[in-house]
Amino acid sequence: MERVDARGLSCPEPVILTRKALLGGAKEYEVLVDNVTSRENVTRFAEHAGYTVTVTEAGGEYTLSLKK
Amino acid sequence: METEVRLTKLASCAGCGAKVGAGTLCQLLEGFQTHTDPNLIVGYDRSDDASVYVVSEHQAIVQTTDFFPPIVDDPFLFGQIAAANAISDVYAMGGEPKLALNLMCVADSMDDVTVREILRGGYSKAYEAGVIISGGHTIHGAExxxxLAVTGFVDPTKVLTNAGARPGDVLILTKKLGVGILTTAGKADIGLVSEDLMQRLQLQMATLNKAARDVMVKYPVHGCTDVTGFSLMGHSYEMAQGSGCTLHIQTDRVPFHPEATEMAEMGFIPAGAYRNREYAGRNVCVAGNVTRAMQDILYDPQTSGGLLISVPREAGERMLEEMHNEVPDAAMIGYVTEKEDADIVLE
Structure with missing residues (x-):
């Protein structure tokens, strides 16, 4: 599964990285972010692109699992 | 004018989105010793736009300041927008701005032409507002x-605060929302925001709230604030709290740039919007079918946003009619009731 590491980045960079990755058209992705804004924004972007998003949190970092 | 330096690339957050969250600010200011003075009729104790100090029976000084990192690349426009935004706080109190001081931080990568263009932008807006820039302070820094720090005057009996809203009032907003979301989308630099839209946003941000203020003061307005970094929701929350009322916002009447909807759905939402939601969101009741994107727009931090005016209905209707020509985006967006469970009801 393709992984996008957007930790340490602020808006709108994580969305841009995710957008680039999603152009590949895979069915599943994993996106790592480390703040609420990125979590929310990447979730919105992925949902808008037709993916369902599941979020898990560990130690202030979020793993977003994107599935189509 | 295009310059080689892309100003927004030098800034980690843009415009009023750089504002420290309202909740954080309240905590930071807690517990300090201050003098009390009966002539300070608007000040520290309320989260208002400016402080107001009475100097005589007919005159009070209005004082305020506002500054931020570049929200646009064009230095002249950045200067105009920053000045319009700073001066706006005086208009929001019903006052007339008179004097200003430049507040500036110059990054090493900026050349003299860029610095001069920013200042030229500031001076041009100040001139348009009838404000004299009489000095200032400039330092070097990372971003x-x-x-401007702005001083204005107001009749002490006609001061407008965000604490004056009363049941029976209607709410009028004078500029469109969505500026924070759209400039964030523009910052992504992937062609999501057209040149034409960007120009309209810049023009709106650089527009003084002077015309709206000049019409407003002719009517028996109860309360006013300007909608900036804390978003329509944050500023409405402060108005509701300060006034001891509930603000009902009829979301289908709120003026916003329609392009902001899709950009919000795509997640181009500035961090400030989430801070605003955290600050005001707990006291909000969503009564109608208000989409997530529309809510994001309501929490979107605005740079140099419009005035939010609370005025009795009949006067509000006449005011809106008079504003129509010079402030075409002004709209009636809701009404005020006695305090209910929620501070804000979204309908």
Missing amino acids: PIYG
Whole structure:
């Protein structure tokens, strides 16, 4: 599964990285972010692109699992 | 004018989105010793736009300041927007701005032409507002910053605060929302925001709230604030709290740039919007079918946003009619009731 590491980045960079990755058209992705804004924004972007998003949190970092 | 330096690239957050969250600010200011003075009729104790100090029976001084990192690349426009935004706080109190001081931080990568263009922008807006810039202070730093400290005057009996809203009032907003979301989308630099839209946003941000204020003061207005970094929701929350009322916002009447909806759905939402939601969101009741994107727009931090005016219905209707020509985006967006469970009801 393709992984996008957007930790340490602020808006709108994580969305841009995710957008680039999603152009590949895979069915599943994993996106790592480390703040609420990125979590929310990447979730919105992925949902808008037709993916369902599941979020898990560990130690202030979020793993977003994107599935189509 | 295009310059080689892309100003927004030098800034980590843009415009009023750089504002420290309202909740954080309240905590930071807690517990300090201050003098009390009966002539300070608007000040520290309320989260208002400016402080107001009475100097005589008919005159009070209005004081405020605002500055931020570049929200646009064009230095002249950045100067104009920063100045319009800083001066706006005086208009929001019903006052007339008179004097200003430049507040500026110059990054090492900025050349003299860029610095001069920013200042030229500031001076042009000040001139348009009838404000004299009488000096200022400039330092070197990591990121460019520009703004003004502004002094104005107001009749002490006609001061407008965000604490004056009363049941029976209607709410009028004078500029469109969505500026924060759209400038964030523009910052992504992937062609999501057209040149034409960007120009309309810049023009709106650079527009003084003077015309709206000049019409407003002719009517028996109860309360006013300007909608900036804390978003329509944050500023409405402060108005509701300060006034001890509930603000009902009829979301289908709120003016916003329609392009902001899709950009919000795509997640181009500035961090400030989430801070605003955290600050005001708990006291909000969503009564109608208000989409997530529309809510994001309501929480979107605005740079140099419009005035939010609370005025009795009949006067509000006449005011809106008079504003129509010069402030075409002004709209009636809701009404005020006695305090209910929620501070804000979204309908």
